[in-house]
Amino acid sequence: MSRIVVAVDGPAGSGKSSVSKAVARKLGYAYLDTGAAYRAFAWHAQNAGVELEDAASVASALPSFEFSEATDPDHFSVRVGEKDVTDAIRKPAVTGIVSLVARVPEVRAALTEVFRSIAAATERDGIVIEGRDITTAVAPDAQVRVLLTASEEARMGRRSAELTGYSAQVVGEQLKARDRADSRVVDFMTAADGVTTVDSTELDFDETVDAVIAVIRTNL
Ligand SMILES: Nc1ncnc2c1ncn2[C@@H]1O[C@H](COP(=O)(O)OP(=O)(O)OP(=O)(O)O)[C@@H](O)[C@H]1O
Ligand SMILES: Nc1ccn([C@@H]2O[C@H](COP(=O)(O)O)[C@@H](O)[C@H]2O)c(=O)n1
Numbered sequence: 001m002s003r004i005v006v007a008v009d010g011p012a013g014s015g016k017s018s019v020s021k022a023v024a025r026k027l028g029y030a031y032l033d034t035g036a037a038y039r040a041f042a043w044h045a046q047n048a049g050v051e052l053e054d055a056a057s058v059a060s061a062l063p064s065f066e067f068s069e070a071t072d073p074d075h076f077s078v079r080v081g082e083k084d085v086t087d088a089i090r091k092p093a094v095t096g097i098v099s100l101v102a103r104v105p106e107v108r109a110a111l112t113e114v115f116r117s118i119a120a121a122t123e124r125d126g127i128v129i130e131g132r133d134i135t136t137a138v139a140p141d142a143q144v145r146v147l148l149t150a151s152e153e154a155r156m157g158r159r160s161a162e163l164t165g166y167s168a169q170v171v172g173e174q175l176k177a178r179d180r181a182d183s184r185v186v187d188f189m190t191a192a193d194g195v196t197t198v199d200s201t202e203l204d205f206d207e208t209v210d211a212v213i214a215v216i217r218t219n220l
Helices: 016-027 034-047 055-059 098-102 105-121 134-138 152-162 168-182 205-219
Strands: 004-009 030-033 067-069 078-080 126-131 144-149 196-199
Touching: 004 016, 004 134, 004 205, 016 030, 016 126, 016 205, 030 034, 030 105, 034 067, 034 078, 034 098, 034 105, 034 126, 055 105, 098 105, 098 168, 105 126, 105 134, 126 134, 134 144, 144 205, 152 168, 196 205
Parallel strands: 004 126, 004 144, 030 126, 144 196
Antiparallel strands: 067 078
């Protein structure tokens, strides 16, 4: 079976996860959140007691990382070993350290292989894979490649509306700091050749989903 791969990249809070999941649900595709894998590895590395500032120490946690992620957009979950970490990896404690592990080349190489294996194993007609380097490194040959953007102001506003109980200023600063750190490793702010930009600043959620589906239909 020839499987359709839709690659979606973008900065923090641009809507990659929620929009990609909705697109996958509408098209009957699988959904792969690669950020969840980096987050799960950060959670694991921290629990393993590694020195997060030291690349070799971070990489030493790779062999014991038993990761699994469901690709059904209606039943999303992430496990490390037997432990369900779906909620734990969204906590600010993990968000605050994930860039430190994501910058380690051995980690990126190992997770890229995991993503390709998961994509190859899906039984659905297609898969939407979202992250930071999907259009450029994980699936550069994907049939559809999208950069999902929104202004920093819109992204900060959406994220702080979502994270009630945290100050808007702290949430905004964390989002900007993470983008700054991540963009030293991967360029997800500009579209690579052949990648279509969808700017959701002036779109609501449903309009953004429709815009991504329109790009998919144009490319298939
Ligand atoms: N076009 C839109 N209009 C309004 N809200 C949106 C839109 N797109 C996404 N959102 C909302 O913005 C918030 C952030 O979206 P989401 O978590 O999907 O972003 P993300 O790019 O995956 O972020 P991160 O990289 O930090 O995980 C969510 O609450 C989502 O529902
Ligand atoms: N392809 C990717 C995806 C994610 N990362 C790193 O993981 C962090 C969490 O990602 P979210 O999409 O859940 O926000 C992100 O800040 C990056 O550090 C990555 O490097 N490559």
